[in-house]
Amino acid sequence: MTSERGAMATASDALALFAETSTALRRRMTFDAAIMQATDPATGLVTAPMRAENLGEDGCATYWDCELLSETVNRFRDLARAPVPVAALRDSTGDMPEHSTIYRRFLQPRGLDDELRAVLRVDGQWWGQISLYRSRGRFGRGDIDIVAGLTSFLGKRLRSFAVPATGTVADGAKGPGLLLFAASGTLLSINDEAREVLRDMPPGPSAPTRFGIQIPAWIHSTAARALTEEGVRVRARDNAGRWLVFQASCLRDADGTPTQTMVVVESARAAEIASLLTAAYGLTDREVEITQLIARGLSTAQLANRLYISQNTVRDHVKAIFAKTGVASRGELVAKLYTEHYRTLNLDTRIRVWRD
Secondary structure, eight states, rough: OHHHHHHTTTSSHHHHHHHHHHHHHHHSSOOSSSEEEOOOOOTEEEEEEEEESSSOOOOHHHHHHIIIIIOOOOHHHTTTTTSOOOEEEEHHSSSSSOHHHIIIIIIIITTEEEEEEEEEEEETTEEEEEEEEESSSSSHHHHHHHHTHHHHHHHHHHHTTSBSSSSOOOOOOOOOOOEEEETOOOOEEOOOOHHHHTTTTTOSSSEOTTOOOEHHHHHHHHHHHHHTTTSEEEEEEOOTOOEEEEEEEEEEESSSSSEEEEEEEEEEEHHHHHHHHHHHHOOOOOHHHHHHHHHOOOOOHHHHHHEEEEHHHHHHHHHHHHHHOOOHHHHHHHHHTGGGTTTTSOOOOOOOOOOO
């Protein structure tokens, strides 16, 4: 796939990358529908952008309810830790896909017969995921191998898009926005600040509500995940390039039964985006540690004492950090990782709507 990789390597943003990936895969294998989406590397939660092919707009809530609450076959979070982060449904179930709730509730009603899933990861971090579908026949080992050969490459490309590009972002804090969901996923209440946030988010797969607004599928999945997990958070950018944090928590009745989920939306703090950027620049754990200490003002000698390494070793690490982040001083480094995201605009984060 040398020529195809060339096109993917020069894609200008994640949506273009997904389009080139679809074209490249269709030259090597057949599939009738697909979903390609970015994820927050800290949580694995889906965020913008998303590309979907030959799927209707309905079914987003069903898909994520199954994936997060009841699915046991080929879950994305399991694939993210697997030696090979790719699996096909029929292959994994011994040709008995009915063992999968997503098959019973999502694939089968849409006339789809098999699903091939892949997590796009690099350096142990999960930057995106792909689902391919066939309406007839099953995916074989050859298909799995083709996709497996692209997972690290695509993970690196998605990671590169988290690095800020030049451009101006409008000032202005967001939130706190509040959205209250029933355990079933139905929106029960929303404040004005959350309405404003939703108006400014990129368009994409969404579900209608009685409030006359659409809830993006990835916000629904964030709320659903809070029913079974604590500390659910996902980072996303609005149309103006501002970073926001969506945090979901579960509300319970007296006997501990989940009854509702609350999603709180606020402007992201610098430290929350710094962790994303350090991952995007491919810094090692030690380089991240040194970067954090530099931000606190520690000198080379203080860094050496704190980390029990020589000053020359500190200088080597700092030199490597500068090279990876494209800066020439400690001041530039701190500005780039801890403040620049408020002034620069990332590459296109629009979401491609699900379409028939």
